[in-house]
Amino acid sequence: MAQQQDTFLYALSSNNAWAGYKAHQNPSFFPKLAAGQSPQILWLGCSDSRCPETTILGLQPGDVFVHRNIANIISPTDINTSAVIEYAVVHLKVKHVVLCGHTACGGAVASLGDSRVGGVLDTWLTPLKAVRAAHREELDGIKDDAARAVRIAELNVDAGVKVLLANFTITEAIQDRGLQVHGVIFDIASGRIKDLGLGTKGGNWSGGEDVVRGKHAQIVFRGGKGEMAVK
């Protein structure tokens, strides 16, 4: 109990130090943030503590609009995901929707097993169980447990991207203003994001460069694929 409290107190003091450092480094940083947001990326990812989108992208508060859930499952009837997509695409007019799965995903591993997780979790993981059933032969053929988990995470991103591309909010934005949809995997062991080449792959987009700049790094989207570059 005492240790839990210490962890929370440490987090608060860490926040205090961070806020002081940011304000010192750039006095207009927080006043600018407080004035409003205009993120260019909507990130749909896993709740896993090792996949904090803004941190792993090397970006900053204000750069990424976010929805994360267990195993980054995109269900068309999930009003939570749908509301985030609608706000980000229609109101904030983000340029990119990024669906990110990751290696060693607990949800992916659970969906590969036959045992019951318990509570509401089995219901939540049902779409991932369906992905497993649809690709059972391929998945069972992968003998390495970690590799099998990565493969179902990729197939889950593929299934999620298909749901995104069937969402009218998204398809209309693709047609009207060249919104791009990307499916990627985050490799926790290396810190690298791999573009799976799913989604719009450029769509109506002319094929030029689209640069999303953060404070310490930038992402350059070429032909619909993102490349990280540290400034």
Ligand SMILES: [Zn+2]
């Ligand atoms: Zn996960």
